[in-house]
Amino acid sequence: SQQGEEDPQALSIQEGENATMNCSYKTSINNLQWYRQNSGRGLVHLILIRSNEREKHSGRLRVTLDTSKKSSSLLITASRAADTASYFCATGTYNYGQNFVFGPGTRLSVLP
Amino acid sequence: DGGITQSPKYLFRKEGQNVTLSCEQNLNHDAMYWYRQDPGQGLRLIYYSQIVNDFQKGDIAEGYSVSREKKESFPLTVTSAQKNPTAFYLCASTDLLRANYGYTFGSGTRLTVV
Numbered sequence: 457s458q459q460g461e462e463d464p465q466a467l468s469i470q471e472g473e474n475a476t477m478n479c480s481y482k483t484s485i486n487n488l489q490w491y492r493q494n495s496g497r498g499l500v501h502l503i504l505i506r507s508n509e510r511e512k513h514s515g516r517l518r519v520t521l522d523t524s525k526k527s528s529s530l531l532i533t534a535s536r537a538a539d540t541a542s543y544f545c546a547t548g549t550y551n552y553g554q555n556f557v558f559g560p561g562t563r564l565s566v567l568p
Numbered sequence: 569d570g571g572i573t574q575s576p577k578y579l580f581r582k583e584g585q586n587v588t589l590s591c592e593q594n595l596n597h598d599a600m601y602w603y604r605q606d607p608g609q610g611l612r613l614i615y616y617s618q619i620v621n622d623f624q625k626g627d628i629a630e631g632y633s634v635s636r637e638k639k640e641s642f643p644l645t646v647t648s649a650q651k652n653p654t655a656f657y658l659c660a661s662t663d664l665l666r667a668n669y670g671y672t673f674g675s676g677t678r679l680t681v682v
Contacts (some may be wrong), residue, residue: 489670498572498658498673500613526655544610555601555626556671560610 460488460528460545460559468565477562479545486549488521488567489556490530493542502530502543513533533568570595574659576676580682581646581653589644589677590661598664600642601671604628605656614657617642618664646679655682 460477463478479488487506503514503523505528512519517529532539542563546556572593581587591600599618603611613626617636631650636642642661646653654677660671 477603491670494677496608496656496678498574498675499660499671500673501670504670555613558603558611558612563608 458500460547460557462545462559462562463545464562465560466563466565468567469535471535471537471566471568473535474480475535475539475564475566477530477564478529479528481528481545481547482526484549485521485547487547488519488528489546489548490517490519490528491544491546491558493544493561495541499544507550531557531562535564540564540566572659572661572672572674574657574677576662576677579677579679581679582682584648586645588648589646589657589659589679590643591644591674592640593642593661593672594640595661596639597661597672598615598639599662600636601660601662602626602632602634602642602644603660604660605658605676610659614644618653635671653679655679 460479462480489504490502493499493502503519505512505519516533521528542561543562544558548556601616602614605611612628614632614662617623619623623634623636635643658676659674662671
């Protein structure tokens with residue numbers, strides 16, 4: 457089945473730096489979403505990008521999508537210690553009634 | 569405030585015992601999902617339901633059972649047939665007409681076999 461694969465598996469940066477995480481997938485998609493998970497908690501939806509979109513912004517988050525390369529990136533600018541979490545991409549193939557498939561995630565550590 | 573409530577937060581199971589994890593939502597969402605997460609890994613789909621009294625197996629349904637008698641509730645039973653049940657279990661829901669707005673997740677139940 458299709459699956460997003462995040463890269464890198466783990467990322468450690470200093471507060472104030474930018475963090476970039478990538479997601480690659482195997483088959484055509486309708487949309488791609490990014491989620492954040494703090495340790496021991498549920499996932500929180502961050503942003504969705506549709507297959508006909510190339511870039512979206514939400515606060516300090518910027519997501520890009522390249523359907524020709526079957527890849528997406530999540531950029532967090534001016535990172536803060538509170539951004540320390542795992543980040544997952546999830547791919548969906550339909551507009552209705554779809555189940556999203558989650559990748560294994562990138563573990564981000566922002567050091568003060 | 570609307571949301572999803574999972575209980576209990578921590579659960580301990582003895583060998584050969586069935587246990588039930590609760591998931592309740594007041595978001596009026598049609599679809600509900602159960603995922604399993606193992607340390608350092610992504611989410612794997614156990615079961616999902618898009619309508620009351622109907623549910624479908626996900627990728628790893630063996631050893632698990634569910635019911636959907638009410639729109640608000642989607643309990644998961646981990647049976648003795650599940651040989652390695654120790655994991656973090658997450659429940660999620662979504663409005664199917666607005667599925668592109670993503671899933672809402674509960675805060676999870678950590679199940680440990682003792």
